[in-house]
Amino acid sequence: MMFRSLGQKNIVSGTGKSEWIYNFEKLSEKEGSDPATDRPEIHMRLMQSGPSLDEVQRFRAPARINIIGEHTDYNDGLVLPTTTALFTSIAARPRPDRIVRVDSRNMQDARSFDLDDIEPDDNPGWVDYAKGVAAELEAEGIQLQGADLEIESEIPLGGGLSSSASFELAVATALLRVADKSLPGPLLAKICRRAEIRYAGVNCGIMDQYTIACCKRGHAMLLDCRSLDVEQVAIPPSAGMLIIDSGVKHRLPDSSYNRRLDECAEAVNILSQDAPQFAALRDLSMEMLEMQKDSLGNLLYRRCRHVVSENQRVRDAYAALNSGDLVNLGKLISVSHASLRDDFEVSCDEVDQLVAIADECTGVLGSRIVGAGFGGCVLSLVEADRIDDAARQIRQRYKEVTGDDPWTHIVQAAKPATCSDIAPGDKVSGYAS
Ligand code: ADP
Ligand code: MG
Secondary structure (H helix, E strand, C coil): CEECCCCCCEEECCCCCCEEEECCCEECCCCCCCCCCCCCCCCEEEECCCCCHHHCEEEEEEEEEEEECCCCHHHCCEEEEEEEEEEEEEEEEECCCCEEEEEECCCCEEEEEECCCCCCCCCCCCHHHHHHHHHHHHHCCCCCCCEEEEEEECCCCCCCCCHHHHHHHHHHHHHHHHCCCCCCHHHHHHHHHHHHHHHCCCCCCCHHHHHHHHCCCCEEEEEECCCCCEEEEECCCCEEEEEEECCCCCCHHHCCHHHHHHHHHHHHHHHCCCCCCCCCHHHCCHHHHHHCHHHHHHHHHHHHHHHHHHHHHHHHHHHHHHHCCHHHHHHHHHHHHHHHHHCCCCCCHHHHHHHHHHHHCCCEEEEEECCCCCCCEEEEEEEHHHHHHHHHHHHHHHHHHHCCCCCEEECCCCCCHHHCCCCCCCCCCCCCC
16 A cells, blocks of 8 residues: 655644644555655655754665565574565654654554663563664664654554564664764664664564665575575566465564574573584584484474474575576475474464465465464465466455455565665765665
């Protein structure tokens, strides 16, 4: 869904001194438009009687789509993600003080914090993602400046497309630019990951932030989460990717996500007893796993089997994407889903049902749950020229079965956060991608 400015006022009340004025128009098909490169379609105006509008700058960060390599990043493993043209958009205006005010349209809530007084919260909420980003940027030696930030995300929150990392990268980009500073993408990714771990309470891996900060437009990225070595691979035009939202929301800090991390850590603990150089499940081979089956017990054995087999699937998927072998890529995606469902146990009935429905449709080559799991979205690899038809069929069938008409999105690999945010006429001084 796209929006553009219409010039009608919708003044959101209850936001303190400032009035945040939004102008949205549903835009059907804009001829010749390319959402992956065009200006942000969400226009936000942050206005107040004092400072003029030309102080307002806009930024955006895309969503992350993980093609394959799920729950491998925090095990020092391999992932193959890309981005898509669904954005967290920010309108930002500098303030003369050290207060950051964040107004999230998604949350229908506005919060403020003082850059000189940021502490991790025992019970973190949405604003702690932004607080964490500010705190970790300052911890990196970046002197920030206060800002009013107005935020709107098109990404389903808690849907497995990493609205959280997109939010972090958009905030980081905005705060840096307002302070007339810049940082390279890989460092920004590490800072945002630390923010999510320390301030939002989610022990995430590096994949989401790294993808949103560094993945080249039109490419997928083979990322080694231990060395941070990257191979960018162009996505062939014949490879259509469809996202379908099951409608089941997860909430990570109190979900089973951190429990999976604990289980992996417990397995590493057991496996490293006789092999001190064993640091992460990345170091485990299938042969070693079979030998350690009894000491691990059935549950940890299955968790490990997912990670070891998924790392191999990522390697194979990279080769398949590189050679344009979409049939094989589709098979790997389907096997990944089975492994996430049966061995890692992060799927749920609705998602399994959606995967089964998608796989029956003409042109669909494979489907799986994406993101941390416990609900969220399904990714289907589809022959590109059949993708509209497949989307229609899947929606119709899912509605027949569940009564819900699922949201769908066709993936268009977008520019990363660090260079997708500059509009004609916006200030870009002191900023390097
Ligand atoms: P995912 O990253 O898969 O979408 P997470 O549970 O990791 O799911 O992140 C979702 C959380 O991130 C939200 O519950 C909220 O706390 C925060 N978040 C993401 N985008 C926004 C936004 N635009 N405004 C406020 N909070 C956001
Ligand atoms: Mg997330």
